[in-house]
Amino acid sequence: MVAAGVLIGLFFTLLELRHLAKTRKTDVIMRIYDRFSSKEMVDAIYSVGELRNQRPESTSSDRWLTGVVQLSTLFEGLGVLLERGLIDIELVDSLFGPSLDTLWEPIRPFVYRTRESLKQPFMFSHFEYLHDRLGDYEKKHVRTS
DSSP states (O other): HHHEEEHHHHHHHHHHHHHHHHHHHHHHHHHHHHHHHHHHHHHHHHHHHTTTTTTTGGGGOOOHHHHHHHHHHHHHHHHHHHHTSSSOOOHHHHHHHHHHHHHHHHHHHHHHHHHHHOOOTTTTTTHHHHHHHHHHHHHSOOOOO
16 A cells, blocks of 8 residues: 555656646747747847848948847857757747747858857857758748648
């Protein structure tokens, strides 16, 4: 009888730990999403959007550079979390997918040039990893939002 009680207790403990892990992953990504929707990040997104209309080399303002670095750093962090299995690709797709697709293309040339000029071939590599994994995921799944 005691052994059955221990097994039942162990079962419920494992269920609770599983639930806590899922809740923690959700909390992490929602904190990042909250940061993504801040005024500072919206300004960064706007400045990167301006890159679509002109070449970065012709931009005299540092505003676009600040935006590129802010967004690249945010997505770099998401890429690290995704690579380590700490966040779920489906949740990343739902929250960031459309924005990530739109933002990677104008940022990509800057990332490649920066890697070359600083001789840092892996700079923002997790951002690129995130973009690539999301692309793979989207090929297999239809985006619902």
